[in-house]
Amino acid sequence: xxxxTAMPDLPETNYINAEKGLKSWLTTIDHKRIALMYLIAIGGxxxxxxxxxxxxxxxxxxxxxxxxxxxxxxxxxxxHGVIMIFLFIIPSIPAVFGNFxxxxxxxxxxxxxxxxxxxxxxxxxxxxxxxxxxxxxxGVDTGWTFYVPYSxxxxxxxxxxxxxxxxxxxxxxxxxxxxxxTTHRLRAPGMGWRQMPLFVWGIYATSWIAVLATPVIGITLxxxxxxxxxxxxxFNATMGGDPILFQHxxxxxxxxxxxxxxxxxxxxxxxxxxxxxxxxxxxxxxxAMSSIAIxxxxxxxxxxxxxxxxxxxxxxxxxxxxxxxxxxxxxxxxFNWLATMYKGSIKVDPPMxxxxxxxxxxxxxxxxxxxxxxxxxxxxxxxxxxxxxxxHYTMFGGTGVMFFGAMYYWWPKMFGRMYNRTMAYVGxxxxxxxxxxxxxxxxxxxxxxxxxxxxxxxxxYHSYHALSTVGSWIMVTGILILFANLIWAIKRGKRxxxxxxxxxxLEWAVASPPATHQFDxxxxxxxxxxxxxxxxxxxxxxxxxxxxxxx
Amino acid sequence: xxxxxxTPAELHGHEDHGHEDHxxxxxxxxxxxTASKMGMWLFLFTELLLxxxxxxxxxxxxxxxxxYFMEASSSLNIPVGGFNTVVLLxxxxxxxxxxxxxxxxxxxxxxxxxxxxxxxxxxxCIVKAFEWGxxxxxxxxxxxxxxxAMEFGQQVFxxxxxxxxxxxxxxxxxGAGLILWVKKRTLNGTISQERLVLMENIGLYWHxxxxxxxxxxxxYYLIS
Numbered sequence: 001x002x003x004x005t006a007m008p009d010l011p012e013t014n015y016i017n018a019e020k021g022l023k024s025w026l027t028t029i030d031h032k033r034i035a036l037m038y039l040i041a042i043g044g045x046x047x048x049x050x051x052x053x054x055x056x057x058x059x060x061x062x063x064x065x066x067x068x069x070x071x072x073x074x075x076x077x078x079x080h081g082v083i084m085i086f087l088f089i090i091p092s093i094p095a096v097f098g099n100f101x102x103x104x105x106x107x108x109x110x111x112x113x114x115x116x117x118x119x120x121x122x123x124x125x126x127x128x129x130x131x132x133x134x135x136x137x138x139g140v141d142t143g144w145t146f147y148v149p150y151s152x153x154x155x156x157x158x159x160x161x162x163x164x165x166x167x168x169x170x171x172x173x174x175x176x177x178x179x180x181x182t183t184h185r186l187r188a189p190g191m192g193w194r195q196m197p198l199f200v201w202g203i204y205a206t207s208w209i210a211v212l213a214t215p216v217i218g219i220t221l222x223x224x225x226x227x228x229x230x231x232x233x234x235f236n237a238t239m240g241g242d243p244i245l246f247q248h249x250x251x252x253x254x255x256x257x258x259x260x261x262x263x264x265x266x267x268x269x270x271x272x273x274x275x276x277x278x279x280x281x282x283x284x285x286x287x288a289m290s291s292i293a294i295x296x297x298x299x300x301x302x303x304x305x306x307x308x309x310x311x312x313x314x315x316x317x318x319x320x321x322x323x324x325x326x327x328x329x330x331x332x333x334x335f336n337w338l339a340t341m342y343k344g345s346i347k348v349d350p351p352m353x354x355x356x357x358x359x360x361x362x363x364x365x366x367x368x369x370x371x372x373x374x375x376x377x378x379x380x381x382x383x384x385x386x387x388x389x390x391x392h393y394t395m396f397g398g399t400g401v402m403f404f405g406a407m408y409y410w411w412p413k414m415f416g417r418m419y420n421r422t423m424a425y426v427g428x429x430x431x432x433x434x435x436x437x438x439x440x441x442x443x444x445x446x447x448x449x450x451x452x453x454x455x456x457x458x459x460x461y462h463s464y465h466a467l468s469t470v471g472s473w474i475m476v477t478g479i480l481i482l483f484a485n486l487i488w489a490i491k492r493g494k495r496x497x498x499x500x501x502x503x504x505x506l507e508w509a510v511a512s513p514p515a516t517h518q519f520d521x522x523x524x525x526x527x528x529x530x531x532x533x534x535x536x537x538x539x540x541x542x543x544x545x546x547x548x549x550x551x
Numbered sequence: 552x553x554x555x556x557x558t559p560a561e562l563h564g565h566e567d568h569g570h571e572d573h574x575x576x577x578x579x580x581x582x583x584x585t586a587s588k589m590g591m592w593l594f595l596f597t598e599l600l601l602x603x604x605x606x607x608x609x610x611x612x613x614x615x616x617x618x619y620f621m622e623a624s625s626s627l628n629i630p631v632g633g634f635n636t637v638v639l640l641x642x643x644x645x646x647x648x649x650x651x652x653x654x655x656x657x658x659x660x661x662x663x664x665x666x667x668x669x670x671x672x673x674x675x676c677i678v679k680a681f682e683w684g685x686x687x688x689x690x691x692x693x694x695x696x697x698x699x700a701m702e703f704g705q706q707v708f709x710x711x712x713x714x715x716x717x718x719x720x721x722x723x724x725x726g727a728g729l730i731l732w733v734k735k736r737t738l739n740g741t742i743s744q745e746r747l748v749l750m751e752n753i754g755l756y757w758h759x760x761x762x763x764x765x766x767x768x769x770x771y772y773l774i775s
Contacts, residue, residue, distance in 0.1 A: 109577065112586045177593045185586040211593055215600040223608075223714065231694020232710040234608060239710070240703025245611060249604060521577045 014416070014513040029114035030516055034121055035100035036414070041125065042092055043483070049083035050476060052076050057438070057472040060465045063457055073455035074141035081144030082161055086168045087128055089395055090257060092403045093264035094210075095124070095175060097410060098203045102179060104507040104514065105197045107188025107523045112181040120174040127167035134160030143453065145254070146221065148235040148246045152228050159228070162221045169214045172260070176207035176214075183207075188506075190525040197505045197528040198287050202267020205291035209256045209263075213299065217253035220246065247309055251302035259298040261395060262362075263291055265402035266333055269355045272409055273337045274529045275503045276352035277344025281529045283336040290329035297326040304373055308382045316375055323373035330366060334359060349501065350424040354405025357432055361397025365390055368443065383453075386446025389439045397435065404431075404482060411486055412496030416512040419489035427481035434475025441468045504531055584748035591752040595759050598722075602763050605715050609770060612707045619704025625775035626691075627712075628682065632772040635678050636764065639723075642671035643761040646730070646754050656744045658737060665734040668757070672727035679720050683713075712771055719767060722760045729753045 015032045025033060056076055059068045068076060103111055111117050134140055140156045146165075151158050183204050187196070196204075224246070226232045233239025235246045274281040281287065303311060303319040337359060346352070368390040372378045381387065412418050442450075445464035450457060457465060499508040505528045510518040613620050649664035690697035691709060698709055733753050736742045742750050 112583065113590060116590075173597055177590055180593060181586050181589045184589060185583060211597060212600060215597040216604045219601045219604045226714060232714060233694075233706055234710050234714070239699070240612075240616070240707040241710070242611070242615075245608065249608075252604075517577075519577055 013515065014511065015516045015518075016415075016513055018516045027118075029110070029118050031099050031103050031110050031114065031117060032414075032514060032516075034117055035096050037121055038091065038095040038099065038124070041128065042088055042096060045083050045087040045128065046092075047483075049080050049088060050479065052080040052083070054472055054476055056080065057469045059455060060457070061469040062466070063459050063462055065456065068455060070455045071141065074143075074453075075139035077453060078140050078143050078161075079135060082131060082140075082165070084395075085144050085257075086165055087124075087131065089261045089399050090168070090172055091124060091175075092261075092399060093268060093406055094172075094179070094203055094206055094260075095120075096403075097199075097268070097406045098175070098179060098206075098264065100414060101410065101507050102200055102203055103182060103186065104510060104518055105200050105505050105528075106183065106186055107191060107506050107519060107525060108182065108186035109517045109519055110186075111178045112185050113178050116174055117178055120171045120178070123167050123171035123174065127164045127171060130160055130167060131164035134164065145250060146224065147250075148224060148227070148243045149237070152224055152236065159225055162225055166218050166221055169218045172210045173214045176210035179203055179207040180211065188519075188525050189522050194284070194288075195525055195528060196288075198270035198281065198284065199267045199505075201288040202263050202270065202291050205295045206260050206263045206267075209260050209295050209298070213253045213256040213260075216249060217257075220249040220253070244306070244309055244311075247306050248303065251305045252299075255302040255305065256295075256299050258395070259294055261399045263294060265358065265362075265399040266330075267291070268402045268406045268409070269337060269358050270333070271503075271505065272351045272355040272405060273340050274344075275501050275531075276347045276349055276355070277341045278347070278502060278531050279340055279344035280527075280531070281336070282339035282342075283332075284529070286332055287336050290332045293329040294326065297322065297329070301326050304378075307375055307378045320373055320375050324370060327366060327370055327373075334363065350419075350421065350428060351405050351409035351501070353425070353428050354401055354408060357428075358398060358401050358405065361393050361401060361435070365393030365395075365397055369394065381446065383451055384446035385442040385450040385452050388452045389442035389446060392439045392442075397439075404479075407486060408482075409501070410507070411489060412500050413507055413512050413514070415490050415493075416496055417489045417491075417493030418496040418500065419485045419493055423481060423485040427478050427485060430474055430478030431482060432478075434471050434473070434478050437471025438468050438475050439471070441465075441471075502531060504528055582746060582748075584746075584751075587748045587752060588755075591755055595755060598756075598759055602715075602718070605711075605718065606766065606770075609711055609715070612704075612711065613770075613774075616702075616704025616707060619702050620708050621775045623701075623705040623708040623712075624771060624773075627772045627775075628685075629772050631678060631682055632768055635675050636768050638671050638675050638678070639761045639764050642668045642675070643758055645671065646757045650747065650750055650754050653737065653742070653744055653747050653750060658743075661750075662734055662737055665730055665737065669727050669730050669734070672723055672730070675723055676720060676727075679716065679723075683716075715767060716771070719760070719763055722763070726753075726757050726760045729756065 015030055016036075018030075019028070025037060028034060028037075055068065056073065059066050059073060099111070099117070103109065134157060137157045137160060140154075140158055140161050142151045142154060142156070142158060146158065146162060151162075183196070183200060223232075223234055227235055227241075233241045235241045235243050237243060270281065270287055301319060301322045303315060304323045307316055307320075337355075368386070372381055372387070372390065408419070408424060441464040445461050445468075446452070448461070450461045450464070496512050498510075498512050501508070504526065506523055506525070507514075509523060645664045645667040649661045649668065652658075652661040652664060686692065692698070693710060693713055698706055701709075730753060733742060733750050737750065
């Protein structure tokens with residue numbers, strides 16, 4: 001921290017110490033406390049799944065069997081996928097930062113249905129417990145996609161992870177429903193749709209996808225379970241059913257779900273880029289509408305996961321076209337971020353570094369996605385390590401990076417403490433270098449024919465895999481430094497100012513950490529990206545924006 | 552969705568409440584019927600998509616096996632299915648009358664109408680149970696030897712028949728339980744003329760259950 005002026009003490013009562021004891025947390029209906037409970041659970045599961053990924057990389061260090069045989073590798077792979085997708089990426093930014101920031105950004109004191117919000121958390125925990133229970137019951141080797149007929153026939157206990165996914169689906173439906181109603185009903189007086197921060201727009205679009213797409217996977221998984229245990233043959237070819245239909249239904253949800261994963265990340269970038277350029281966001285309406293466009297077009301591209309599964313040529317051409325088309329609104333966002341930075345006074349603070357990393361990594365992930373959208377190329381690339389590299393660049397390089405970015409952006413607000421900047425830069429550098437060392441070689445190995453989901457490989461792929469494994473060591477070290485820095489900051493960090501970054505959205509106008517009821521009265525609502533509002537400056541003597549709002 | 556067309560003034564209705572309460576309660580969500588209804592509509596969307604998925608599956612297989620579907624359909628009893636359709640439609644009417652009665656403050660009539668709705672729901676389930684029982688007597692249940700010996704198209708028809716009517720019956724049972732709960736709350740005054748959004752929401756749910764059956768009946772019984 002550059003500023004050594006006397007820092008204000010932490011507010012004596014805030015949402016963290018307002019009540020004490022475990023019970024006060026488990027029964028809380030405060031959106032900020034629920035956000036923290038999500039953060040602990042989601043962060044924990046991320047570390048576990050990262051450990052599993054680390055194990056897979058170690059196994060692949062050399063050709064031949066190191067310490068995982070093929071069956072064990074399949075189980076580790078499935079568990080890594082299930083935890084990362086269902087327990088980390090899908091809930092990550094909406095459940096933690098959506099819960100924490102969305103009501104504050106709207107000028108409200110909570111979401112519309114606070115008790116339902118707590119119920120969503122319990123659905124999440126119940127799903128997590130069932131998922132962990134499935135590990136104790138021997139693990140599952142289907143991969144996170146649960147494709148039939150294998151998932152309907154395998155000896156592994158498929159019921160538990162499927163039921164877990166069903167519960168977790170309800171968690172995200174109820175959270176989405178809550179956010180949509182909150183956005184409609186609890187905006188502060190004077191906050192029209194065009195005064196909403198772009199983070200809110202992104203979460204709003206995400207919530208619609210979650211509400212509309214998740215029921216499809218819910219009923220599909222239930223159908224597989226009925227098929228498995230009650231002799232129904234809807235996906236069973238020996239009873240007239242069609243296994244391909246499962247893939248359609250699965251991806252009707254699961255492709256929109258990748259936008260559930262990435263839209264919130266883009267929404268965080270849209271907050272960070274203007275703040276650290278101290279320049280009004282370029283093309284507010286285009287960014288807001290591109291979220292809605294991604295949500296709409298993204299619902300119509302699912303079959304590009306199935307170009308090699310057996311489909312009419314007409315269908316493949318249409319889905320290929322739509323796949324190219326959905327990249328347009330994503331590109332609109334990137335151009336707007338770059339235009340926002342242009343001639344801005346850019347401050348390269350840690351959150352901005354993550355935003356840079358997102359733009360760089362997600363662009364690589366996006367362009368390699370376009371390659372697969374092309375029919376002829378996809379035949380070659382399908383089920384190779386190229387795909388693995390692609391979705392790690394989009395999901396991890398996109399959503400994962402911005403989950404870190406959001407933590408580094410909002411941590412001073414959530415805990416009232418600032419982390420160590422030097423360690424943030426060191427951790428980020430190791431993460432970024434490690435990430436590219438880990439995943440980029442997989443693009444090349446995949447192009448040369450290395451299949452995905454294999455525990456072993458031919459010696460000609462050795463150099464790529466060895467490089468990739470070394471990358472995983474660097475990356476994991478970087479991530480552990482990033483996490484340790486944040487945890488250290490909660491207790492030991494310097495007191496953070498109310499508005500350390502100079503943001504103009506409402507969360508920077510309330511105390512750090514906020515009180516349980518952050519607003520005493522209707523806050524003064526201004527333009528979310530106008531950085532010349534005097535009362536939002538660092539000057540603490542001006543008092544809180546919320547108080548001024550009443551004046 | 553009715554709420555999407557609400558005027559901005561309606562959408563900001565909570566602000567009026569905010570001014571009535573003292574300042575310390577600013578922005579704390581209280582009784583907000585518009586929000587509750589919006590939430591219920593969103594929940595109904597998820598139900599529509601759940602059943603919508605099943606209808607897509609039905610459409611895909613009907614397209615694949617039209618003649619077998621028609622043949623299997625003729626084994627279903629149209630008068631019984633028709634009777635159940637009338638039962639459910641009437642129950643939707645009594646549900647709507649229960650709400651209308653409470654809107655005018657007539658708790659007694661409202662509770663009577665809720666009782667009638669629950670009665671119709673139970674009647675529907677009894678008839679459905681007899682229908683399924685009849686099928687079981689003929690050796691028709693998922694995975695039975697008799698069904699396994701049939702043509703693919705007919706096997707799929709019966710798979711879907713049991714899954715979709717089963718899911719629907721489950722919703723009828725849940726709906727009846729919810730109406731029972733609403734009745735209790737109406738009797739103890741938690742639901743009243745001034746605060747009846749919960750009854751309206753459960754009513755919406757009940758109409759959805761009815762609506763799904765209105766599609767199930769012709770698709771399964773009348774295609775022959």
